[in-house]
Amino acid sequence: MSIINDETYLRDIIISFLLAGRDTVASGLTSLFWLLSKHSNVVSAIKQEADRIIGENKELTSFDQMKELNYLQATVYESMRLYLPIQFDSKFCQNDDVLPDGSILKKGTRVTYHPYAMGRIEEIWGEDCLEFKPEIWLKHDGIFFPQNPFKYPIFQAGFRVCLGKEMALLEMKMVTLSLIRRFQIELLTPPSPDQHPRFLPGLTATFSDGLPVLVRNIQPQP
Numbered sequence: 001m002s003i004i005n006d007e008t009y010l011r012d013i014i015i016s017f018l019l020a021g022r023d024t025v026a027s028g029l030t031s032l033f034w035l036l037s038k039h040s041n042v043v044s045a046i047k048q049e050a051d052r053i054i055g056e057n058k059e060l061t062s063f064d065q066m067k068e069l070n071y072l073q074a075t076v077y078e079s080m081r082l083y084l085p086i087q088f089d090s091k092f093c094q095n096d097d098v099l100p101d102g103s104i105l106k107k108g109t110r111v112t113y114h115p116y117a118m119g120r121i122e123e124i125w126g127e128d129c130l131e132f133k134p135e136i137w138l139k140h141d142g143i144f145f146p147q148n149p150f151k152y153p154i155f156q157a158g159f160r161v162c163l164g165k166e167m168a169l170l171e172m173k174m175v176t177l178s179l180i181r182r183f184q185i186e187l188l189t190p191p192s193p194d195q196h197p198r199f200l201p202g203l204t205a206t207f208s209d210g211l212p213v214l215v216r217n218i219q220p221q222p
């Protein structure tokens, strides 16, 4: 086995693990728990689904069970439509280029797409686009229905799609499910309808004062 003694390579690996793999999921979970604290109906729906698929007071035993948790998946997607870990992303043109709308770009031009704004555009998501509604991701039979990734580029799309996408979704669903089935999680500052998080500028979105919560054990039903 060869040893790579290259600081740039080492830096890139660390960035992949810390920024790409850890901060993003932590950020997505923070927003998700903030939204759940304001929508107890969503918490109840996730728990009911879990009790139906996994069984009351039973632990998840297989990946197949996880795939059946459509409402949970819808909740994670909907949370990241509104409060996503990577709010914008830039690329630089390698050559002169023309965008689909006819904009002419010179080599080296910076092009930024803004999924945070895209998740809030009425023409794309409808009049109630600012509301948190996991149901919009479900078909009438309750099965999760993914949107076009170019409409929802939370993980980028096409060739440069996030390599950890499936792992990130699995992590977020596992953590959410495990915590809300065992603990009642309340914000230390009670949520108000017009209160919105303040984000800190950075590569990954973070709440400026964190998310102080109170965690109580839920006694299992006998």
Ligand code: HEM
Residues within 6 Å of the ligand: 016, 020, 021, 022, 024, 025, 028, 084, 085, 086, 089, 153, 154, 155, 156, 159, 160, 161, 162, 163, 164, 165, 167, 168, 169
């Ligand atoms: C909710 C969590 C996550 C979100 C929102 C997210 C989002 C993204 C986005 C938008 C990109 C594209 C960046 C670009 O175009 O330059 C990306 C790339 C990447 N992500 Fe994620 N990511 C998440 C979690 C993860 C996890 C858990 C891992 C690894 C375990 C990971 C590994 C990577 C890697 C290696 C790339 C680079 C892919 C490439 O350049 O071709 N990500 N991610």
